[in-house]
Amino acid sequence: SYELTQPPSVSVSPGQTASITCSGDKLGDKYVCWYQQKPGQSPVLVIYEDTKRPSGIPERFSGSNSGNTATLTISGTQAMDEADYYCRAWDSSTVVFGGGTKLTVL
């Protein structure tokens, strides 16, 4: 079965740029979505189709996908961005999630 790999944790200082990676075999051939989940809350879609932002998602969130790696980039990271982030891809009519990355803003 298809697997997506994320780093367990990423740290960033306020105002700096955070990058969270998601790796999978030929991932660049698939579309990737990214979700943000804060404690006790449901996940929120922040990026779909590799690079697109749903309505209401701040411009500081951006995505890319090439080769075997997709990346979620948060520019000018704010304290409110501290959360768990999950990548997601579609493979053979099934949905696969990455293991999640805890973003710490310190």
Add this chain to the structure above:
Amino acid sequence: QVQLQESGPGLVKPSETLSLTCTVSGGSVSSGSYYWSWIRQPPGKGLEWVGHIYYTGGTNYNPSLKSRVTISVDTSKNRFSLKLTSVTAADTAVYYCARGGGSSSGEGYWGQGTPVTVSS
């Protein structure tokens, strides 16, 4: 604004069947543009896709759960349901229902989640 609300027992005994329902408001489960998903999250762990259903009744399931999972849709009541048989403690999780916009669009609307504990 689409809203999804999960409902069902919060406690299920081992070997029994977990049954949950997701009621949709502000949108129709009969819409051909979307699919309707179940996703779960064990305590302290990540998201795990359980499966989804299209308005036609077509389904796709997580291969690791496929033998125990059934997702169905009730268009008359605008809701869809999950049944998971022969549960064990490993099935303890928060269960979310969600609306998917397509293979590339992801799940844009989620319910608040409902915790289910498997214990005797």
